[in-house]
Amino acid sequence: MIGSFSDRNDLETKARLILDEYNRQSSEVCFKSASANWNYAVNINDDNEKIKLRESLENVKFQKESWKNISSQFKTRDSFKDAVLNRMFQKISITGMSAAALPEERLKEFQQIKSTMTKIYSTAKTCAYEDRSRCNLSLDPDVTQIMKESRDEKKLRHAWLEWHDKSGVEIRKFYKPYVDFSNEIARTTNFSDAGAFWLREYESDTIKEDIEQLWQTLKPFYQQMHAYVRAKLGETYKDQITEDGLIPAHLLGNMWAQSWEHIYPLVVPFPEKASIDVTEQMKQQGYTPLKMFQISDEFFTSLGLIPMPPEFWKESLLEKPKDREVVCHASAWDFCNGKDFRIKQCTVVTTEQLVTVHHEMGHVQYYLQYKDQPLVFRRGANPGFHEAVGDTLALSVTTPKHLKEIGLLDESTPTDDYQTSINFLLGMALKKIVFLPFGYLIDKYRWDIFDGTVKETEYNAYWWKLRKEYQGVKPPSVRTEEHFDAGAKFHVPADVEYLRYFVSNVIQFQFHRSLCKEAGQYDAQDPLKPLHNCDIYRSKAAGAKLAAGLAMGSSRPWPEVMKVMTGQEKMDASAIREYFKPLEDWLVLENAKLAQTPGWQS
Numbered sequence: 268m269i270g271s272f273s274d275r276n277d278l279e280t281k282a283r284l285i286l287d288e289y290n291r292q293s294s295e296v297c298f299k300s301a302s303a304n305w306n307y308a309v310n311i312n313d314d315n316e317k318i319k320l321r322e323s324l325e326n327v328k329f330q331k332e333s334w335k336n337i338s339s340q341f342k343t344r345d346s347f348k349d350a351v352l353n354r355m356f357q358k359i360s361i362t363g364m365s366a367a368a369l370p371e372e373r374l375k376e377f378q379q380i381k382s383t384m385t386k387i388y389s390t391a392k393t394c395a396y397e398d399r400s401r402c403n404l405s406l407d408p409d410v411t412q413i414m415k416e417s418r419d420e421k422k423l424r425h426a427w428l429e430w431h432d433k434s435g436v437e438i439r440k441f442y443k444p445y446v447d448f449s450n451e452i453a454r455t456t457n458f459s460d461a462g463a464f465w466l467r468e469y470e471s472d473t474i475k476e477d478i479e480q481l482w483q484t485l486k487p488f489y490q491q492m493h494a495y496v497r498a499k500l501g502e503t504y505k506d507q508i509t510e511d512g513l514i515p516a517h518l519l520g521n522m523w524a525q526s527w528e529h530i531y532p533l534v535v536p537f538p539e540k541a542s543i544d545v546t547e548q549m550k551q552q553g554y555t556p557l558k559m560f561q562i563s564d565e566f567f568t569s570l571g572l573i574p575m576p577p578e579f580w581k582e583s584l585l586e587k588p589k590d591r592e593v594v595c596h597a598s599a600w601d602f603c604n605g606k607d608f609r610i611k612q613c614t615v616v617t618t619e620q621l622v623t624v625h626h627e628m629g630h631v632q633y634y635l636q637y638k639d640q641p642l643v644f645r646r647g648a649n650p651g652f653h654e655a656v657g658d659t660l661a662l663s664v665t666t667p668k669h670l671k672e673i674g675l676l677d678e679s680t681p682t683d684d685y686q687t688s689i690n691f692l693l694g695m696a697l698k699k700i701v702f703l704p705f706g707y708l709i710d711k712y713r714w715d716i717f718d719g720t721v722k723e724t725e726y727n728a729y730w731w732k733l734r735k736e737y738q739g740v741k742p743p744s745v746r747t748e749e750h751f752d753a754g755a756k757f758h759v760p761a762d763v764e765y766l767r768y769f770v771s772n773v774i775q776f777q778f779h780r781s782l783c784k785e786a787g788q789y790d791a792q793d794p795l796k797p798l799h800n801c802d803i804y805r806s807k808a809a810g811a812k813l814a815a816g817l818a819m820g821s822s823r824p825w826p827e828v829m830k831v832m833t834g835q836e837k838m839d840a841s842a843i844r845e846y847f848k849p850l851e852d853w854l855v856l857e858n859a860k861l862a863q864t865p866g867w868q869s
C-alpha cells in the first residue's frame with residue numbers, strides 16, 4: 268500500500284529515475300537487435316540468421332530481467348498520480364510478462380519457427396510457364412510482374428499455383444506450432460489468446476464490433492465495384508465468369524487480389540480520357556529509385572515536416588541487390604537510437620511504387636516525430652495510424668493536380684472534367700475500396716484460428732470460406748488441406764498483425780479530409796474543391812496539424828491523438844464515402860445498364 272502524499276511523490280521520483288535508466292538500456296538493446304535484424308534482412312544467410320536470433324533472444328532476456336527488477340520495487344497497477352507514468356508501467360509490464368512467458372529453449376524454438384517461415388517466403392523460387400525446367404523466378408519482381416501484366420489466363424493460373432505451392436504449402440507444417448506458441452505467450456500475459464493480444468493495441472473493448480460496423484457501411488460500395496469489374500473482366504476472359512458471381516482470384520492483377528489497379532486498362536470507364544498512370548513519364552524522365560525517395564522527401568519538407576537525416580540516405584537499401592538474397596517486402600526501420608532510420612525496398616520505377624515510397628517514408632516521418640518520447644511510447648497511436656501517414660500524403664501526391672505540378676503529367680491534359688474524374692476515382696477505388704475486405708479477413712482468419720474456432724484440419728477451407736464471403740473471389744483450382752494459401756501472403760508467415768491496414772485505409776481519408784480543410788483545399792459546399800482533387804503540397808498549416816499528432820507517439824490513447832489531427836475521436840467511414848461519392852453514384856447507374864446484380868453466392 269502507498270502511504271502519505273509525500274511518500275507518493277518520493278515514489279514517483281524514484282519511479283522516474285528507474286524508468287529513465289530502463290529507457291536508456293532498452294534503447295541500446297533495441298539498437299543491437301534492430302541492427303542484427305537489418306543485416307539479415309538485407310543479406311539472408313545462415314550466419315546472419317544466427318546472429319539475428321541471438322540478438323533477439325538477448326532483447327527478450329533483457330525485457331524479462333528488467334521487468335522482474337522493476338515489478339519487485341513497485342505495485343504497478345495505477346499506483347501513481349501521474350497518468351503518463353502509469354501508462355508507461357502498463358506497457359513495460361506487457362513487454363516484460365510476454366518476454367518471461369517461455370523458457371529459453373522453447374523461446375529459441377519459437378523464434379526459429381518464425382524465422383524459417385519468413386525465409387521460405389522470402390527465398391521461394393517458382394518455375395516459368397513457358398519452360399517448366401527454368402525455376403528461378405522470385406516473387407519480386409518476376410511473379411509480381413506476370414500477375415500484373417499478363418492477360419493469358421493459363422499463364423496467370425500457372426504463376427498463381429506455383430507461388431502458392433512454393434510458399435504456402437512449404438510453410439503449412441510450421442503454422443500450428445506457431446499458433447500454439449503465440450497463444451501460450453498471450454495467455455501467460457493475461458490475454459485470452461494471441462488475437463486478443465494483438466487487439467490490445469487498439470485500446471477498445473468494442474474494436475471487433477467497430478471494425479465489422481465499418482465494413483458493413485462500406486460493403487455495398489465494394490459490391491458495386493465487384494459487380495462492375497466482374498462484368499468488364501467477362502469481356503476479356505470469356506468463359507471465366509460463371510453463375511456463382513465469384514471472380515477467379517488470379518485475374519485481378521495481383522497475387523492476393525488485394526489491389527486491382529493493374530487491370531485498370533481492362534475496366535477503364537472512359538478509355539478515350541486521360542489515365543493517371545504516369546509510369547511511362549517517370550521512365551522517360553529517367554526516374555531512379557533514389558529520385559523517387561527524393562521527391563517524397565521534398566513533399567514532406569514542403570509541409571514543414573522533418574527531412575530524412577544523412578544516415579537515412581547513406582544506409583537505406585533502395586534497390587534489389589544482385590549478389591545476395593534479401594527480404595524484398597518493403598519496410599521502414601527505427602534503430603531506437605534517435606539517429607538511424609532506414610528503408611529497405613526493392614524499388615521499381617512505377618506509379619504504384621511511388622505510392623509505396625511515400626507509404627514507407629510516412630513510417631520514418633513518424634519515427635522522427637516521436638523520437639524524443641521514451642522508448643515505450645515510440646509507437647503509432649495505434650497500429651493503423653502508422654500505416655496511414657504516408658498513404659495520407661500519397662492521396663495528395665497522386666492527384667492529377669499534383670502530378671502536373673511536379674511535371675509528371677502534361678499541363679495540357681484536361682483533368683477536371685467529369686469523365687476524367689470518374690476514371691481517376693475508379694483507379695483509386697481499385698486500390699482503396701477493393702483492399703477493404705482483404706484487409707479485414709486476414710486477421711479475422713487468424714483471430715478465429717488463435718481462439719480455437721478453426722482447427723488445423725480446416726486451415727485452408729476456412730481461408731477460402733472467408734475469401735469467398737468477404738472478397739467474392741474463388742481459387743483457380745481445387746484447393747485441399749495440403750495447401751496453405753494464407754501462408755502465401757507475407758504477413759502470415761512473418762507474424763505481422765494486419766488489421767492495421769484496414770484501419771489505415773479508413774482513417775487516412777479522415778486525416779486527408781482534415782488536412783485538406785486546414786490547407787484550404789477542400790470545401791464540401793464548393794464543387795470546384797472536391798476532396799479527391801485536394802493537394803496539401805506546401806501547406807505548413809496542414810503539416811503542423813499532422814506533426815502535432817505524430818509527435819505524441821503512443822503516449823496517449825489513440826482517440827486523443829485523432830482528436831488533435833481531425834477533431835474526431837472515432838474511426839468513421841464518412842470521409843472515404845465523401846471522397847468516392849461521384850464514383851459510387853456512377854457505378855450504381857452503370858451496373859444497372861450492364862444488368863449486373865451486385866453480390867455473389869459464397
Ligand SMILES: *[C@@H]1O[C@H](CO)[C@@H](O)[C@H](O)[C@H]1NC(C)=O
Nearest residue numbers: 309310311312314315590591
Ligand atoms: C553478407 O553476409 C556475409 C556473412 O555474414 C558477409 O561475409 C558478406 O560480406 C555480406 N555481404 C554483404 C554485401 O554485406
